[in-house]
Amino acid sequence: MSSRETILASIRSHLAASPPDDQPECGSLFTVTEKVPLVDLFKQSLEAVDGHCVVVQNEQQIVEQIARILGDRPRRIAISDAPALKRLVDGEVAPNAHDIFAFDVGISTAQAAIAETGTLVLDSARERHRFVSLVPPVHIAIVDAQSIFQTLGEALAFIHQNNDISPAVTFITGPSRTADIELTLAIGVHGPQELYVIINEGPPLAR
Amino acid sequence: MNHLSSETFDENAKAALADVQLRGALRNATLLFGKRRLEAARSLSNWEDLRTHARAIKDEVLLHLDRYLETFVANAEKRGTVVHWATDAAEANAIISKLTRDRGARTIVKSKSMTTEETHLNTALEAAGMQVVETDLGEYIIQLAHETPSHIIAPAIHKTKGQIAELFTSTLGMPPTDDIAKLTSTARATLRDRFAAADVGISGVNFGIAETGTIVIVENEGNIRLTTSLPRIHIAVMGIEKIIPRFADLDVFLKLLPRSGTGQSLTTYQSFITGTKRNADDEGPGELHIVIMDNGRSRMLAHPVTRQSLACIRCGACLNACPVYQQVGGHAYGSVYPGPIGAVITPQLLGLEKTAQLPYASSLCGACREVCPVKIDIPRLLLHLRGEIIAHKKNGSAAERLAFKMWARVMMSPALYNMGSMAGRLIQKVMPLSKAWTSGRDLRPIEQQSFRELWKTKLSHE
């Protein structure tokens, strides 16, 4: 008998041996969420977890904000394969797993966001941003205002649509952190040390 | 300091109590974790409903675990995942060793997984000639120190920054400092190279979604994302009880887990991984393997009281709330899983013989049950296990058995009970008045006139 069969048989026989349990009825979890301005809520939530957030009205302002964030120092920039970024930013497109370590800044878009937690939703099937959003110490992400959901539940439904889900979806809430040493917060561990989110209230970025 | 046994819990505990630095660290950590958890729970007006709901979902899955597992596996395999089944720890280690050997792997990066601690996977892989690097900062620290984790969420909670600094200086040649930011960046720099060079990444799994075959892993540091996206092979190890039915159920569990564990609304990263990449040149591993392990869990399904053990989502809240854990820490339990949940699952996983002290290492205060996001009734489980230990004579104390037999005889007979001195002596035999009590506490003497004498002579006539 294979291990699979052994385990399944063990589960079945132990369940069969079990006396019945009185299980209380569990009601619905429906809650009414008060609608709030999502851009403001997102900014507030992200800043509470040490992320940075600016709001822009057009592509020109996106470029300006990126320049402001980068500052004067020359930085090696890696960008995702989002067409808008290829147009707006001068950077290496989606470096591979080996080369990505040479870059200081990674820039990507996000497919969606969650306002109540300040979270970015990155769907790897729609954009090659898995490495640029993870390895370089600085991550800049652009998200369209209209892609911001209020709640976690909505974002989960978004990534699991039509009974399908991408091979790798990532939720990002702020820069990386740890409290493993004396429970003291340290920002910037293995993931990016700085996270900047640019919310685009102008026409959605051409994909 | 390390690799203590549950059989010597009492000795371990005494040593821990004498460790002033440990007690200070535990006090600060558990207090802070507890405070954060409470604030996070209070921030959600439907917290209690979420707990009830989560428990109901877990109960549903556990009652039909075979079907949900089969569904999970079928959906995972449809998306290119290779699923392996391991009946026990040895088999899990063997599967993973063989896999890594066959793929010619030499360097393995690992993210924190209690399940792999349970199987002592690192020891097995090292014996097979692999280099395994723990990448979670807390796990990395204890790996350097050759210790085991003392807390489910914060493995190095028992160490001061001074101790960690010394460790880094002696093992990594770091210039002496106890600046936490510098310690963290030292770890980051050292581990970057390992991530870049690793052939295989091994992770745990927080939730396995039956509906889609997705595994969900949560973290703050980013090492899980690195472990599961850079190397060409990802191996995820999962206990059979990690399954939840529907993708939408994550709305409940992702609200409960981070708040209960660290007081956060969400941890920094959640990775939702479903099968392998669709195109060869996409980012990510070319192979995804999931090792599903039993190792004694299926036995717990046999009774509703024990079945709830499998509802645990490994948040660590019970540890922080437990007055015993707060005093002695995790190592004293001599087991991978410490604290209240450890006291109930360790005996069930390893058998009562060697773990008979653990269910008694509790004052039954119930603080754990109060904070458990899935409402596991740990005190009831502890009492159940105590009953099992006595019923199967696993506790070895003939004197105690005799005492309780005599106790019962006295309690069944008011004539005996009323013989004040006899009852008094007996109570003092079973209950306080041994040196165990009087070494730290005085004892209020039993009164001359018992209540029933008082009743008979006076109160009943008033």
Add this chain to the structure above:
Amino acid sequence: MWSSVGASTVAVLRRVGCEVEFDDRQTCCGQPAFNTGYRDEARLVAQRFIRIFEESKADAIVSPSGSCTAMVHHYPELFDGDAEWTERARAVAARTHELSSFLVRVLKTEDVGASWSGKLTWHDACHGLRDLNVKSEPRALILNVQGAEFVELENAEACCGFGGTFSIKYPEISVAILDQKIEAIERSGVQAVVSGDASCLMQIGGRLSRNGSSVRVMHLAELLASQTTDS
């Protein structure tokens, strides 16, 4: 175990207008055996308890002990699989109340005409708090004690470390847990600690006395029976 607690309970119940009876055949609720894993012994004693109290025509069975009351409420667990005894256990449990819960929830009384001078605090005994949800009731009763100045204890809900046989199986841990409670008591500056469980009082009182502290322990029943302004 302490006659003054029993006598005080009787006095308080009578003062609020109850007719009190005491069946002197009773012995123990069985908790020490149950908690240590001796289910057979606990079951025998539980059955005896149930038989005795089933016979009573009283409207309620009241106990000054939160943990004994909780034990009675847990009786059905001892008879898993035995439908008849489970039902008999449930019936008795439904009529069994802890004192403060009885006064406040059933009799709707928060003022029992007690008086006691001094500063005091309340320790939430675990079984009463977590098994029976007794929390606001004792506080409401204490606030109505004439002359008493009540302060909330830091971490009033923290366990005192007794835990039955735990206190002698793991005495060092028991005392370590206890010492945190003692520290909070000392910081509060009270003259007395009140609780609803004699076992907690024995634990706390035992350490206070060992420390030479002037703080005394008092059972809730004793406080409520008090009609004196002497401390």
